[in-house]
Amino acid sequence: xxxxxxxxPPAAILGLVxxxxxxxxxxxxxxxxxxxxxxxxxxxxVWSLVDTRHFDPEHNGVDWQAVRETYRPRVSExxxxxxxRGLLGEMxxxxxxxxxxxxxxxxxxxxxxxxxxxxxxxxxxxxDEEETGSLGIRLAWLEDDVVISRVEPGSEADAAGIxxxxxxxxxxxxxxxxxxxxxxxxxxxxxxxxxKYESIEVLNTLAQGPVGTSSRLRLRxxxxxxxxxxxxxxxxxxxxxxxxxxxxxxxxxxxGLLSDEELRSLGIEWNGxxxxxxxxxxFNIWMFPIMVxxxxxxxxxxxxxxxxxxxxxxxxxxxALAMGVAGHFLGTEESLGxxxxxxxxxxxxxxxxxxxxxGRLVDPFAGPVAVLVDRCSASTSEVFAAGLQQLGRITxxxxxxxxxxxxxxxxxxxxxxxxxxxxxxxxxxAGSSIEGSGVIPDIHVPIDRERLLAExxxxxxxxxxxxxxxxxxxxx
Numbered sequence: 001x002x003x004x005x006x007x008x009p010p011a012a013i014l015g016l017v018x019x020x021x022x023x024x025x026x027x028x029x030x031x032x033x034x035x036x037x038x039x040x041x042x043x044x045x046v047w048s049l050v051d052t053r054h055f056d057p058e059h060n061g062v063d064w065q066a067v068r069e070t071y072r073p074r075v076s077e078x079x080x081x082x083x084x085r086g087l088l089g090e091m092x093x094x095x096x097x098x099x100x101x102x103x104x105x106x107x108x109x110x111x112x113x114x115x116x117x118x119x120x121x122x123x124x125x126x127x128d129e130e131e132t133g134s135l136g137i138r139l140a141w142l143e144d145d146v147v148i149s150r151v152e153p154g155s156e157a158d159a160a161g162i163x164x165x166x167x168x169x170x171x172x173x174x175x176x177x178x179x180x181x182x183x184x185x186x187x188x189x190x191x192x193x194x195x196k197y198e199s200i201e202v203l204n205t206l207a208q209g210p211v212g213t214s215s216r217l218r219l220r221x222x223x224x225x226x227x228x229x230x231x232x233x234x235x236x237x238x239x240x241x242x243x244x245x246x247x248x249x250x251x252x253x254x255x256g257l258l259s260d261e262e263l264r265s266l267g268i269e270w271n272g273x274x275x276x277x278x279x280x281x282x283f284n285i286w287m288f289p290i291m292v293x294x295x296x297x298x299x300x301x302x303x304x305x306x307x308x309x310x311x312x313x314x315x316x317x318x319x320a321l322a323m324g325v326a327g328h329f330l331g332t333e334e335s336l337g338x339x340x341x342x343x344x345x346x347x348x349x350x351x352x353x354x355x356x357x358x359g360r361l362v363d364p365f366a367g368p369v370a371v372l373v374d375r376c377s378a379s380t381s382e383v384f385a386a387g388l389q390q391l392g393r394i395t396x397x398x399x400x401x402x403x404x405x406x407x408x409x410x411x412x413x414x415x416x417x418x419x420x421x422x423x424x425x426x427x428x429x430a431g432s433s434i435e436g437s438g439v440i441p442d443i444h445v446p447i448d449r450e451r452l453l454a455e456x457x458x459x460x461x462x463x464x465x466x467x468x469x470x471x472x473x474x475x476x
Contacts, residue, residue, distance in 0.1 A: 036081050041414040043075050046088050046102070049411065050095070055341050055424045060095050067094050081105075081415060092421075097435065098194050098404035103418035133211035133233030138313060139168060139176070139203050140447045141184060146176045146203065147449055148219075150312075150457065156231045162219065165452030166227070170218035171206050180206075193403035193438035197375045209233040222453045239289040253283040253290050255297035257304070258464065266461035267454065270468050277303075278467055280460070282310035286317030286380040291324060292357060298328040298365055299356045306368040306467035308460065312398060316379020319348075319407055326388060327353040331364050336387025337428040339407060346424070348387065368470040369394045370463035373439055378402035383426055386439045390430040396441045397463045403438035 047068050050059065071091045078084045085102045092100040136155020137148050146168040151157050168176060177184075180202055187199035209215055211233055219227045238252035258266075260275045270276050279301035283290045301307070307329070319339070326336060327350050336348040352364045371385050371394050382405045388394040406422035413419050427433050443462050445451075451458040 035075055035078050036084060036415065038414040039075050039078060039084050040072075042084065042417070043072060043088065045411075045413055046092070046419055047072075049419065049421055050092065050100070053342075053409075053421060053423055054095075055422065057342060060097055062094050062096075067091060081417065084415070085417065097406060097422060098402075099406040099408040099420060099422040101420040102413075103410075103420060105416040105418070130210040131235060132208050133213070134236050135207050135209075135215060135217075135231045135233060137162065137207055139207055140200060141203065142167075142447055142449055144177055144181075144184065147447065147452065149447060149452065156234055157229075160229045160231060162217075162227075162229060163222070163453070164456050165222060165449050167220040167449075168217065169220060169226075170216075172209075172215045174206065176203060176206055192436065193375065193400050194436070197378065197402035197404065200375050211235045238284070241287045241289065249285060249287070251283070251285055251287045251289045253281075253293045255279065255281045255293065255301070257301065258308075263464060265456060266464055268461060268464040268468060271472055276305045276464075276468050276471055277301075278306050278308060278464055279304045280308045280310065284314060286314070286319070286321045288318065288321070291321065294325055295328065295353070295357050298353075299362065302362065302365060304367065305471050306370065307365060308370045308372065308463045308467070309394075310372045310460075311377045311381040311385060312372050312374040312459065313376040314378075314381040315376065316381055316404075319380050319383060322380050322384040322387070323348055323350050324353070326350045326384060327364065329365050329369050329388070330391075330393060331366060334391055335429050336383060336391075337426055339424045339426050341424040348383070350387075368467045370397050370466055371395070372459045372463060373398045373401050373441065374459070375399055375402060377439070378404040379407075382434050382439050383428075386428045386434045389439065389442070390428045390432075395443060395463075395466055396439055397443045397466065398441050398445055398459045399447075400440050401434075401438035403434060403436045405434045 047064075051064055054060075054064075071087065074087055075084070078087055081104075085104065088102045092102070134152070134155070136152040136157040138150035138152075140147055140149035148157075148162060148164050148166045148168060151162055151164055170176075180199070183199045183202045187195040207215075214230050214232045216228065216230045219229065221227050236250040236252065238250035240248040241251055242248055256279070258278045258280055263270075263275055263278070268276075279297070281294065281297055283294070298307075322336060326334075330350050331352055333352065334350045336350055339346040339348065354361060354363065356362055369388075371388070373381065373385055373396055377385065377398075378401065382401045382403075385394070385396055385401065386405075389396050405426045407424045407426070408420050408422045411419050411421070425433055425435060443466060445459050445462050448458065451461075455461040
């Protein structure tokens with residue numbers, strides 16, 4: 001069954017695989033006498049799925065039959081499932097596209113007997129593994145250094161006095177710059193949005209750990225003083241939802257007005273006696289539990305001067321939800337773009353949302369809207385941002401996105417590993433694809449330590465200043 005409107009969040013997949021690799025886990029058994037069981041059947045399944053399901057009959061310009069002839073003989077050389085994964089990964093990398101990933105069975109739920117899973121059905125049990133907790137920080141590369149780019153308000157890190165702009169010299173007794181230098185170097189050499197996305201996701205796995213465990217951090221504060229803190233990994237709040245072969249994922253959503261104090265701390269200035277009323281909407285993934293709270297938030301703040309929608313580190317989710325959320329900010333019927341499959345096209349039509357959750361008739365919000373993105377905004381987040389940007393409805397603020405906009409499916413392979421594979425391309429309303437290039441911000445905000453230390457959240461500050469400029473500009 002083809003799931004036309006579902007975008008797999010690659011960060012969730014990538015994070016699981018990276019944790020598996022960094023932990024040095026490998027439960028496969030070497031078989032010196034030949035390839036592991038079902039190796040050839042697994043290879044043939046992966047090759048055939050790409051051959052028959054890829055949205056482009058020309059396989060992105062790759063001679064897929066020649067790829068089979070090159071790689072299949074090499075199956076005889078592999079002696080473990082880990083080596084087979086490496087070979088299959090090398091083969092699908094020939095496509096030069098995202099959302100083609102071999103997923104180790106150790107980080108996916110147990111098989112249920114079905115060959116494929118629907119990413120929105122939620123009927124597959126979660127893996128029996130420890131819940132992953134958060135320290136309340138987000139890490140970023142600052143050249144070859146590692147910097148804290150965000151501290152979640154009310155988090156363990158916030159309570160410990162840790163602030164954006166502090167350098168991370170050690171976490172979990174590991175120097176992240178040295179440990180992850182190969183990932184960083186690969187991203188710099190590739191110079192592609194997705195490679196940079198991967199290097200940041202790899203980095204942020206170091207800030208994750210089982211709930212209740214602790215991690216020691218050695219940091220340098222704004223005065224370059226060495227600071228040590230030991231933080232406990234806390235559970236991430238929010239509704240738990242299942243997504244295909246992934247464990248349960250928490251869905252969090254926040255909405256509120258930026259206070260006068262917050263505006264001043266961000267360095268935002270305004271004319272007149274009253275501060276601008278700016279609403280901030282942030283959610284971590286595109287899943288169904290976000291829809292009612294978003295509708296309620298837009299209605300609650302319908303009279304504000306501007307909206308900021310924070311999609312940073314949001315890896316995507318259910319693609320069709322982008323249309324519903326966009327309808328709160330578009331007054332006319334529009335299209336966010338087209339999802340092009342091999343034999344069909346799905347149009348992402350947006351209908352204006354003219355009724356509140358309690359049934360009142362309203363108009364969509366017509367004021368300024370800024371959308372925050374970064375290297376780890378992917379999939380549905382990119383579709384939403386690109387579509388509204390190309391329609392001229394929003395201003396995008398931050399850094400280029402992951403360039404990973406392809407919708408995908410999951411399947412269980414004969415050897416019980418998983419395979420994620422793209423089934424369609426996405427073309428925005430301006431007629432261009434964002435796969436591989438990402439969404440380019442209208443206002444670019446680099447990772448800069450001085451700005452992080454001074455403003456705390458330079459992306460949010462830039463978005464707020466833009467909204468104030470729109471309010472003050474009589475021609476806007």
